[in-house]
Amino acid sequence: MTTKILGISAFYHDSAAAIIIDGEIIAAAQEERFSRKKHDPEFPAQAILFCLKEANCCISDLDSIIFYDKPLLKFERLLETYFAYAPRGIRSFIRAMPIWLKEKLYLKSVLRRELRLVADLDRKAKLPQLLFSEHHLSHAGSAFFPSPYTDAAVLCLDGVGEWATSSAWQGENDQLKPLWEIQFPHSLGLLYSAFTYYAGFKVNSGEYKLMGLAPFGEPKYVDDIFKDLIDVKEDGSFVLDMSYFDFAVGSTMTNSKFHQLFDGEPRTGESDISQKEMDLARSIQVVTEEIVLKIVHYLSTLTTSRNLCLAGGVALNCVANGRILREGPFDNVWIQPAAGDAGGALGAALVAWHHYYAGKKHTNEQTVDRHEDTDARQKENQTNESNDNCRGKQRPTMENFQSDLMQGAYLGPSFTNDEVSQILKDKNLPFTQLSDDVLYKQMAQLLDDGNVIGWFQGRMEFGPRALGNRSILGDARNQKMQSVMNLKIKYRESFRPFAPIVLAEDVSEYFKHQGDSPYMLIVADIKDKLKLPVADGLEGIEKLNQARSTLPAITHVDNTARLQTVHQDTNPKLHQLLNSFKERTQSSVLINTSFNVRGEPPVCTPEDAINCFLNTEMDYLVMENIVLSKAEQPESAIIEAKQNQFELD
Helix, strand or coil: CCCEEEEEECCCCCCEEEEEECCEEEEEEECHHHHCCCCCCCCCHHHHHHHHHHCCCCHHHCCEEEECCCHHHHHHHHHHHHHHHCCCCHHHHHHHHHHHHHCHHHHHHHHHHHHHHHHCCCCCCCCCEEEECCHHHHHHHHHHCCCCCCEEEEEEECCCCCCEEEEEEEEECCEEEEEEEEECCCCHHHHHHHHHHHCCCCCCCCHHHHHHHHHHCCCCCHHHHHHHHEEECCCCCEEECHHHECCCCCCCCECHHHHHHCCCCCCCCCCCCCHHHHHHHHHHHHHHHHHHHHHHHHHHCCCCCCEEEEECHHHHCHHHHHHHHHHCCCCEEEECCCCCHHHHHHHHHHHHHHHHCCCCCCCHHHHHHHHCCHHHHHHHHHHHHHHHHHHCCCCCECCCHHHCCCHHHECCCCCCHHHHHHHHHHCCCCCEECCHHHHHHHHHHHHHCCCCEEEECCCCECCCCCCCCEEEEEECCCCCHHHHHHHHHHCCCCCCCCEEEEEHHHHHHHECCCCCCCCCCEEEEECHHHECCCCCCCCHHHHHHCCCECCCCCCCCCCEEEEEEECCCCCHHHHHHHHHHHHHHCCCEEEEEECCCCCCCCCCCHHHHHHHHHHCCCCEEEECCEEEEHHHCCHHHHHHHHHHHHHHC
């Protein structure tokens, strides 16, 4: 008998579904990829259907369905908070109550109704048992159970779950035990989101923009933040001065007292970004890093484990992660690639397996043995050992990711050459199908010539990062590539940096980093030998005009990059493309950005990829072994795609 568990996160942001069988991760995906609504919070019906299809089962075959948090605890927090701040926030209370009383308070019934609709079952049909995990336990489960470790300290930092905003856990074999937590309204994630809001970006989606803006500024407000907004103890615990914030009971993150402290109202969404926003971004980034480092150092005193696992929205702060890796007390660090709420669906399923069913912690060896023969497994191990020796790993590292259970985070839908070609034939779009050896050499040449390529391969990534299967690629050596891709393809702010992909075995040739970084969750310095002299005295966006290294398109203004190491075992196609590019150019680094335009989620299907390709100034689209050239596409198809996009907007 096997145990099949479906995990669900929904109704806040980044709804998702994940399915596991006997502890093995079978599939996981965010609803936004199917609905095409970025950060879609609705019930993940399409993601659930995909997961069931991938597991070759239906809802009635499941043993359990588990939701990623406990709504009654969240409602308790809501009521206690409103009572504590009364009469302030009465308008917010009046707006919130009808929604809670109609649906959220009876979430079990809502979930059963939605699941019956998905499965096309009548009201009398029996559903699998419905379980609920606490929000931060789901985060902790997503961090520890797929990790390569049998013991680890686990740290979860986000906005808020039910009550917890920060929590620490001890993971040992098949169990997670709580160590401490900090409760709402005192939240490092909400503090960062307050500055996101004040700088004119969207909360729960624009935090990474604030992080990207930080290197353009100076940390001139750090003292003000520590003096007025947050009191931080030596162990990293903290208390916010809530008189500056409105998020506890209001409809905005900050209030007039906050605005007075920083001399003005929040920036409006599409207005010009000033030096002030850059300095604020840099300041809150510095504050966040210092607090996280204090927490991590204190956490190390509570455990004998030398391994650290991270999850929660703050774990997507790649700059802070880099400092944890370099300056923290732990020998090894592993970060859940879907660290936000989407990953809670997976974490909840794993919590059910280990805590409810007393299941054993799955191992990568078991997963490989299901899918590969023994000879291939032995050959893979020899290759990995050789690569590890070549890289000369030193502590601390992101090593052993190959023994984690995330399968490179490639857990979404995939499509065959036949499926892709049929779609193109139906659309009357010209294409060429190439063999592998021709494909990689030809694409390497096109990239070397300055072309931008949409790269659509294998299973879609789970989590917010494009990891090489739903990506747009370009030459990192090309100084114009950042502005070209930002303004002509991504249609986004010019300051936004692009991330590099690099052959795992070559990472130390280009970056001050040892070990693996497969999930694009670490920022590292560019090697000194690659740096170029730059002019002094430049401020703000002026810094963008300077080539700072021989890889200018991926070198941020502080000489760092958010890197992803590419491994032959988890992404052989992208690995081969990088090898072909290296053979041609002696460089094994490319730009990798998500396959989407501003305001849209990354593409999921070939139809999504085709629409994005036709709507932008991308030069080529590669889907599996099939290649489309923009120059060969009918003008009528391009016009139609742009009209359809306009109607959708």
